[in-house]
Amino acid sequence: MQIELDKNKLAAWRSFITAHAELIGRIETRLDKAKVLPLGWYDVLLALVEAPERRLRMSDLAQAVILSRSGLTRLVDKLETAGYLFRQPSPTDRRGAFAVLTDKGLAALREAWPIYAEGIDENFARFISEEEAGLLTEIFNRFTPATKSVV
């Protein structure tokens, strides 16, 4: 099966990959220098703070941040050790567990946010108009119909 890929679409794909790598790299560096949460940690805590009762099943959390189940287990280990969340066995299904955000986790999230927001602004937001933002959101969502939001 030979695919005919439109030249403009391929260019869009390539610039998409490049832009992502660049932007994430710059923002990670910024978070690191400010000694706040790395992006991966931030994503998990954000998913929790937005969830009902500030908690999520491990599997749902993995899906929300687009990580493998095993990857999430290890990340949650670190966040639990840091005191940002704790595991709560599920009473209704004893196979499962919730990750529950702590106040300390919430505080860490709030501390990191201004740094992160600055990075998003300086590297991304200031280069697009509000209309373009709406269009981008609409387009990106076409690619991920069933996926929950992240970041």
Add this chain to the structure above:
Amino acid sequence: MQIELDKNKLAAWRSFITAHAELIGRIETRLDKAKVLPLGWYDVLLALVEAPERRLRMSDLAQAVILSRSGLTRLVDKLETAGYLFRQPSPTDRRGAFAVLTDKGLAALREAWPIYAEGIDENFARFISEEEAGLLTEIFNRFTPATKSVV
């Protein structure tokens, strides 16, 4: 410094991150199942085939694929072991070296391309019009003024 980040722009950022993670995951899985080159390897070989004389200085190659120098050194080690490229000491500056694409590397690139193209098409290209593709490219390039292209 407190940042006022427009709601639409933040939504665009979040959908950007999510879409990227999803799409890359799907395409990597596809390449893996077809037993062709992983994306990182592909990127390096593609950068080389597009370069004059099919070769690039290690540093330039690292920049082209947005990898740290040390990360590239290790990746080139593997590609060299696989016979897809070789290192060529630079005669003019003996500190530096070129990575040079081999015919075998080119063949591997060509073998992987249809799989990769299929992944781009089914997950990305078919969801956008040609006009949208042009707009996306233009917008993404705003974020990365000095960066060389990848993929």
Add this chain to the structure above:
DNA sequence: TAAGATTGAGGTATCAATCTTT
């Protein structure tokens, strides 16, 4: 049998330190 979560093994990325050449 299957689903939720974890563990083991292995691949791949980074930063900081080092070596060589400029």
Add this chain to the structure above:
DNA sequence: AAAGATTGATACCTCAATCTTA
């Protein structure tokens, strides 16, 4: 000194296998 490249130490992520409960 500084730049190009590599190496050492370390962090993180994935798949496959395993354990527990449904």
